[in-house]
Amino acid sequence: MAIPVIDMKNLNGEGRVDIMLQIANGCETPGFFQLLNHGISHSLMDNVKKVCSENFMVSREKNFRQSFPVKMLNELMLVEVNGKKCTDMNDVDWEDVFQINDMEATNSWPSRPSNFRETMEEFRKEIFKLAEILLEIISLNLGLEKGYLKEAFAGEGKPLFGTKVSHYPPCPRPDLVKGIRSHTDAGGLILLFQDDEVPGLQVLNNGHWIDVQPTPYSVVIDIGDQLEVISGGKYKSAWHRILPTKDGNRLSVASFYNPSYSAMIYPALKVNIETEDDDAGLALTAYPKFQFGDYMSIYNKQKYEDKEPRFKAMTDINA
C-alpha cells in the first residue's frame, strides 16, 4: 500500500470538488498524503535540494561524523567485534538537523553556499502559501468557515511557521538505530519536501508501517496533534518514523504551520472518540481545551511517547 497522491492541477477549476474530497480522505486515512502540482516550481525545489546538500557537505558533514550517535554506534560495533551482542540505540536519532527559524531569529544564516538564504526564504514563502491554501480547504472540509483554522492558529498573534532541514547520512547498521524514532507531530499542518530517491519515511496505518514513497516534486502533508484536537478526532495525527539506509544521504525539508504559543486549542467539532483505555490506561472521552504553549512544554519531554497522556495532561491542567 502507498499513501495517496493528489494532483492539485485543477483545484481552481472543474476538479475542485474532487480534489477537496481526496484531501478530506487523505486527512482521515492515513493522515498523510502527497501533493503534485501544488504551485511550487520545480526549479525552486531543485535549488532547495542543491543548496541544502551543498551546505551539508561543506559545513555539517564533518560535525555529524563526530556526533554522539556516530560515536555511540562505533562503540557498539566494537563491542560486537569482541563477540558480544549489540544493543539497539533507543534514545538517539541518526539525523543531522538545523532549524531555519532559528537562523531568522538570530540572523545566523550559513554563508555557504552563497545563495542558501535567498533560496530558502523564497521556498518558505511558497510553502507558507501552500499551507494556507490547505488550511482553507481543510476548514471547509470540516464544515467550518474557510478562515477558521488560520484564525485558530494565529490566536492573538500569528502562527509559528518553522522549517527543519534534516539529513540522514548513510548508516552502517540501520538495524540498530532509527533516523527518527516513531512519533506524532505536535503542531498543526506539516509540509514535507522529502528526498525523491532515498526512501526511509514510514507511516503507521492500521497497525502496519507503510512507505511514504519518494515521488519527484511532491510535497508530503501530515496532520499534527492540534488538527486532531480541533477536528474532534475526525482526523488523527499519524505515527511516523524514518529508517536510515546503508547507502544514500536522505534529505528532508519539513515545514510546520503551528499555532502561536498563546493560541487556545479546542475541538471545533463534536465527534465521538473511542473510549477504550489506551496502553497508558487512560480513557479519554473528550479532547481538552488548552494553550498550545502548555502542550509544547509537555511534548518537548514526551515526543516519542503516546499522545493520549499529553491530551490527558492538558485536561488536568484546566481541571
Ligand SMILES: [Fe+2]
Ligand atoms: Fe515528524
